[in-house]
Amino acid sequence: MDQTRGPATSLRARLHASFPQHVLETHAYRGQETVLLKREGLLEVARVLKSDPVFAFDFLMDLTCVDYLTFGRVLSSRPSLATPSPLPYYMTPKPDPERWQRGVSDAAYRFDVVYHFFSSSRVHRLRLKVPLSAADPALDSLTELWKSADWFEREAWDLFGVVFTGHPNLRRLLMYEGFQGHPLRKDYPFNKRQPLVGPVN
Amino acid sequence: MPESATLSAPSATETRHMFLNIGPSHPAMHGIVQLIVELDGERVVKTDVEIGYLHRGFEKMSELGPYNNVIPYADRLNYVSPLINNFGYCLAVERLLGIEATERCQFIRVIMSELSRITDHLTCVGASAMELGAFTVFLYMIKAREWLWELVEAVTGARLTVSYGRVGGVKADLPGHFAARTRKALEDVRKVLLECDALLTRNRIFMDRMQGTGIISKEQAISYGITGPFLRGSGVALDVRKANPYFVYDRLAFDVPTGEHGDNYDRYLVRMEEMEQSMRLVEQALDRLPGGPINIDF
Amino acid sequence: MKPATPDPGKLNPSTRPAVGGARSGFRPGRVSVAELNWMTTRVDAALGWARKFSIFQYPFVTACCGMEYMATATSHYDVDRFGAGFPRFSPRQADVLFVVGTISHKLAPVLKRVYDQMAEPKWVVAFGVCTCTGGFYDNYATVMGIDTLIPVDVYIPGCPPRPENVLDGLIKLQEKIQHGVRATLPPDASARPAELQGAHRPDTHL
Structure with missing residues (x-):
């Protein structure tokens, strides 16, 4: 590990210094460096992350999505086909206004696409999060840089409905082609079935 | 066309x-x-x-209950080595909570993970041998797997879908005589592995079918984000237990077998050698197992 | 008046011995219904015995139960002693369909097709609770029991079932095969128990 790297030259500080126009926020909660990025800057930043020897992120370990539709909101207590999945019973939902002060407004912030990078040569990790709105959940595809992005992005499209422009083959991965909707979204009830053969239950 | x-x-x-x-x-x-x-x-x-x-909608089901409810789903992610999945998930939640499991618990987790890894590789190598027609090897390896599953059952209560890990600890402590039983079982497994090695590694048919087939180069493996014995078979000596040690792996000595050509034969050899390294890890961990509580108090 | 002498060749069961008909005066060309029934039952029993000890299974393996299926089929819990040691991976050559592991809605048409392609007589074993009732995957992706698609003869619950459970189920299947009994699909969803009919299952989580 690079011994000269202290807080002043941490990965997120370097990234912030290189791309001040794209980086919204950084933190290192529990020691895991995280950078929030604007979606316009994603491809450029990703290129730098891969090619720059300071970062040297040759592995895109994971690409997933978070749906904040029900975050901090009180919902009905029982899951059913009509209402979306609630917060677990032991969590007291509290609205969190500080969360929304990121240069994006509440209405425009529904999804976070999360990227986990790992560098095998420098052995460090970084997490990138790109907030997206509900109306236009579209983002650049990273398949030209890391082949692992291919199926991860297909999964994100399938389960969340996030569109990756530039993806060579953006179709459903886990659900079948005729499936309507995106199951991991918070407004898709967990037991709503759309069977191809057989009864609904 | x-x-x-x-x-x-x-x-x-x-x-x-x-x-x-x-x-x-x-x-x-x-x-x-x-x-x-x-x-x-x-x-x-x-x-x-x-x-x-x-x-099967694991992620959606995980939204429906407390953190410990996810553990049965974690078992069924990679059902050949369910204990590793258990502990991986528990470790992630513990990191988020900012807690660390007790030392005894970490040693127990290492022991159970490595036993699970051996059963995984036994199934994998056995099944690939069966598909090539070497059914005997499959039978021998499943026999060895049964001995290890008996050990797992003695500790967790189930052979396969164990649900053993908990956030902050494990379900229960190791039973009495576990160390002696494990050492005996590992001796038997070693004998079986020697037999299977003799049957496969220098076998003309096996070598012809596995060498030079299914080649994944280093760059391809890295680009596809492959990890584990697959990656090591392609020549990248990356093992997260050495690179980013968790539990007590930094205190235990083991080697990381790495292949050269990235073909099926190299991956087979990597898996066979990893089983031996896992057994080494289990024996070291059993020697150094400390006393104390297994669940933390929080 | 002389009483009418019963004609042995006539179809009159009351004049024939009740048991062991063939032993007392079997004359080729003059076989009674009772004799025919006895022979057919004997032949059926022999066929049933032969069938139950030569099970050609199609292991439709999907998930974790596959590991226990492997364990049952091989060392320690050998299923070969039941004559079932030879899986046939073509539906045309198999007579028992072992559905092992969760069936998702994406896979359901494939299962139906494989079942339809099997030749009669065929039996179906639902191995594992996911195939019996859907297991704990009460969600958008899983079929809640394969008996919504195909008729099931033996249900082996367990997650995954221990090999001893599987062998018990196999013996029950053998009894069914012996007697040539086969399952039929319930006529419609209303044949399922009341609590499994609603759109939403009772609270199984928490």
Whole structure:
């Protein structure tokens, strides 16, 4: 590990210094460096992350999505086909206004696409999060840089409905082609079935 | 469909590639995947892979309860080595909570993870041998796996879907005489591995079929984000237990076997050697197992 | 008046011995219904015995139960002693369909097709609770029991079932095969128990 790297030259500080126009926020909660990025800057930043020897992120370990539709909101207590999945019973939902002060407004912030990078040569990790709105959940595809992005992005499209422009083959991965909707979204009830053969239950 | 034809030669033959659908229900009976392969004789030219036939909605179900409720789902992610999945998930939640499991718990987790890893590799190598026709090796390896499953059952209560990990600890402590039973079982497993090694590693048929097939280069493996024995078979000596140690792996000595060519034979050798390294880890951890509580108080 | 002498060749069961008909005066060309029934039952029993000890299974393996299926089929809990040691990976050549592991909605048409392709007589074993009732995957992706698609003869619950459970189920299947009994699909969803009919299952989580 690079011994000269202290807080002043941490990965997120370097990234912030290189791309001040794209980086919204950084933190290192529990020691895991995280950078929030604007979606316009994603491809450029990703290129730098891969090619720059300071970062040297040759592995895109994971690409997933978070749906904040029900975050901090009180919902009905029982899951059913009509209402979306609630917060677990032991969590007291509290609205969190500080969360929304990121240069994006509440209405425009529904999804976070999360990227986990790992560098095998420098052995460090970084997490990138790109907030997206509900109306236009579209983002650049990273398949030209890391082949692992291919199926991860297909999964994100399938389960969340996030569109990756530039993806060579953006179709459903886990659900079948005729499936309507995106199951991991918070407004898709967990037991709503759309069977191809057989009864609904 | 691509076709090539030579003109005006009386003995010209027109060749076309054949498309073959393998699956989703296919004789390699572990896991379902559909491969639509384009064949040039026996050589696979291109493949279209269709997955999702075993999508069971784990992530959606995980939203419905407290953190410990996810552990049965974690078991069934990689059902050949369920304990590792248990502990991986528990470690992630513990990191988020900012807590660390007790030392005894970490040693127990290492022991159970490595036993699980051995059963995983036994199943994997056995099944791949079976698919090539070496059914005897499969039987021997499943026999060895049964001994390890008996150990796992003694600790967790279940052979396969264990649900043993908990956030902040494990379900229960190791039973009495576990160390002696484990050492005896590992001795027996070593004998079985020697037999299987003698049957496969220098076997002409096995070598012909596994060497030079299924080559994944280093760059391809890294680009596809492959980790584990697959990556090490392709020549990248990356093991997260050494690179980013968790639990007590930094205090235990073990080697990381790495392949050279990235073909099936190298991956087979990596797995066989990893089983030996896992057994080494289990024996070291049993020697150094400290006393104390297994669940933290928070 | 002389009483009418019963004609042995006539179809009159009351004049024939009740048991062991063939032993007392079997005359070729003059076989009674009772004799025919006895022979057919004997032949059926023999066929049933032969069938139950030569099970050609199609292991439709999907998930974790596959590991226990492997364990049952091989060392320690050998299923070969039941004559079932030879899986046939073609539905045309198999007579018992072992559905092992969760069936998702994406896979359901494939299962139906494989079942339809099997030749009669065929039996179906639902191995594991995911195939019996759907297991704990009460969600958008899973079929809640394969008996919504195909008729099931033996249900082996467990997650995954221990090999001893599987062998118990196999013995029950053998009894069924012996007697030539086969399952039929319930006529419609209303044949399922009341609590499994609603759109939403009772609270199984928490």
